[in-house]
Amino acid sequence: MIGAAMELFAERGFEQTTAGDIAERAGVTERTFFRHFADKREVLFDGSPIMVQTARDAILDAPERFTPLEAALAGMVAGGGLLEDRREHAVRRSGIIAANPGLQERELLKLATLTETATDALHERGVAEPVASLAAHSAVTVFHVAFAHWVAADEPPTFAACVDEAAAALRSLT
Amino acid sequence: MIGAAMELFAERGFEQTTAGDIAERAGVTERTFFRHFADKREVLFDGSPIMVQTARDAILDAPERFTPLEAALAGMVAGGGLLEDRREHAVRRSGIIAANPGLQERELLKLATLTETATDALHERGVAEPVASLAAHSAVTVFHVAFAHWVAADEPPTFAACVDEAAAALRSLT
DNA sequence: CACTGCGATGTCAGTGACTGTCGTCAACGG
DNA sequence: CCGTTGACGACAGTCACTGACATCGCAGTG
Numbered sequence: 001m002i003g004a005a006m007e008l009f010a011e012r013g014f015e016q017t018t019a020g021d022i023a024e025r026a027g028v029t030e031r032t033f034f035r036h037f038a039d040k041r042e043v044l045f046d047g048s049p050i051m052v053q054t055a056r057d058a059i060l061d062a063p064e065r066f067t068p069l070e071a072a073l074a075g076m077v078a079g080g081g082l083l084e085d086r087r088e089h090a091v092r093r094s095g096i097i098a099a100n101p102g103l104q105e106r107e108l109l110k111l112a113t114l115t116e117t118a119t120d121a122l123h124e125r126g127v128a129e130p131v132a133s134l135a136a137h138s139a140v141t142v143f144h145v146a147f148a149h150w151v152a153a154d155e156p157p158t159f160a161a162c163v164d165e166a167a168a169a170l171r172s173l174t
Numbered sequence: 175m176i177g178a179a180m181e182l183f184a185e186r187g188f189e190q191t192t193a194g195d196i197a198e199r200a201g202v203t204e205r206t207f208f209r210h211f212a213d214k215r216e217v218l219f220d221g222s223p224i225m226v227q228t229a230r231d232a233i234l235d236a237p238e239r240f241t242p243l244e245a246a247l248a249g250m251v252a253g254g255g256l257l258e259d260r261r262e263h264a265v266r267r268s269g270i271i272a273a274n275p276g277l278q279e280r281e282l283l284k285l286a287t288l289t290e291t292a293t294d295a296l297h298e299r300g301v302a303e304p305v306a307s308l309a310a311h312s313a314v315t316v317f318h319v320a321f322a323h324w325v326a327a328d329e330p331p332t333f334a335a336c337v338d339e340a341a342a343a344l345r346s347l348t
Numbered sequence: 349c350a351c352t353g354c355g356a357t358g359t360c361a362g363t364g365a366c367t368g369t370c371g372t373c374a375a376c377g378g
Numbered sequence: 379c380c381g382t383t384g385a386c387g388a389c390a391g392t393c394a395c396t397g398a399c400a401t402c403g404c405a406g407t408g
Contacts, residue, residue: 018364029387034366069347101283108282109275130319130343137315138347145307169304173243173312174345192393203358208395 001026001036005043010092014100041106044093047082048110052117055079059121068127072118072139073167079114080143080150080159087156094151115140142166175200175210179217184266188274215280218267221256222284226291229253233295242301246292246313247341253288254317254324254333261330268325289314316340 004025008017019040023033037043058078062071083090097103118136127135146162153162178199182191193214197207211217232252236245257264271277292310301309320336327336 019366020364030365031367031388032386035385038366040365067347104286105279105283108286109279112278112282130323130340131347133319134315134340134344135347137319138312138344141308141311141315145304145311149304166304166308170308170312171348173241173305173309174348193395194393204394205359205396206357209356212395214394 001028001033002043002046006092006096009044009096014096014103041103044097044103045106045110048113051079051082052110052114054082055114056117056121059118060124062125068122068125068131068135069138071125072122072135073142073163075118075121076139076143076146077160077163080147080163084159091151094147111140111144114143138170142170175202175207176217176220180266180270183218183270188270188277215277218271218277219280219284222287225253225256226284226288228256229288230291230295233292234298236299242296242299242305242309243312245299246296246309247316247337249292249295250313250317250320251334251337254321254337258333265325268321285314285318288317312344316344 001022005017005022008021008025011017019033020030022040022043023030026033037046055075055078059071059075062074066074097107115136118139119132122132122135142163146159146166149166150157150159150162175196179191179196182195182199185191193207194204196214196217197204200207211220229249229252233245233249236248240248271281289310292313293306296306296309316337320333320340323340324331324333324336
């Protein structure tokens with residue numbers, strides 16, 4: 001079903017594709033489509049909960065000596081690592097999202113839940129406010145910038161390398 | 175029209191209010207409502223472009239000696255300053271948004287355009303990538319955290335004070 | 349004063365995203 | 379062999395939003 005949707009979005013664009021179109025190509029009913037996905041946009045964000053969970057686990061498993069920001073960044077590297085072997089898919093998906101404001105909104109929401117989850121994980125590590133929120137926000141910002149760079153690059157670098165690069169730039173800010 | 179919408183959202187919630195309801199209370203047609211607002215959510219984000227513009231101007235007007243982050247933060251203080259004398263409204267609005275995921279999505283999108291505008295303004299100041307993006311992201315993060323604190327506080331502090339506080343915490347991260 | 353845009357609005361019909369409900373059918377455990 | 383359960387199709391309904399066209403008030407112009 002996700003495959004059918006991505007095909008159609010690539011062919012005619014997101015708005016020009018109706019939920020019925022996707023369902024038809026997938027060989028099911030429109031009603032069934034909405035049983036699997038809360039709304040038309042969700043079909044592009046299927047793996048998001050897994051990534052968030054992975055990031056959370058990595059933050060909790062990070063060595064104790066790590067600063068809050070370092071722990072949060074470790075989570076981003078772990079989460080982004082899931083994309084490492086599906087770069088093709090990630091690039092196509094990212095192109096579709098870039099072409100539609102509504103999808104960007106949804107992506108922002110997913111990043112926000114990543115931020116919240118990271119904040120909670122830092123709390124569990126004993127980090128207090130507002131440091132936890134700021135470290136989580138900063139780490140997700142780094143993730144965002146790193147992802148953009150990783151997707152745009154011709155010679156694909158390691159995702160972790162992109163994160164390191166963006167994190168270094170962040171440190172140089174203050 | 176904005177007043178009518180806020181009343182209804184507060185009375186029965188965002189989802190339980192139809193565009194027709196808002197139009198009726200405002201004494202116009204549903205069609206007219208959609209001539210003034212691109213969609214039902216936009217009615218809560220009317221002042222956003224002005225705030226973004228104010229922030230942009232402040233970034234461009236900041237003293238040359240300011241670092242990129244300092245300039246971006248000056249923009250956030252200026253933008254947030256617009257809310258200073260309408261705190262009541264800001265608090266009610268923020269409660270409505272917090273109660274609805276769709277509205278949070280839209281708010282995130284507005285923050286993203288603030289980030290983009292700030293990035294562009296930094297570019298105009300001669301700041302290069304990825305520093306410009308990261309400084310803008312960081313400043314908007316500070317804005318976000320500061321705003322949440324400003325809205326939640328019982329004894330309302332100055333918005334600028336909230337920004338300073340959050341910015342100090344940010345600096346302590348690295 | 350009559351005439352002429354023109355911008356804001358009302359009216360109406362239509363599309364598409366979602367939702368609630370009900371019936372069917374196949375897998376599965378007892 | 380039978381009751382349960384879960385996934386699905388069928389269908390009707392609501393609501394967000396859009397395009398097309400008619401109307402109306404108002405400013406400027408002769």
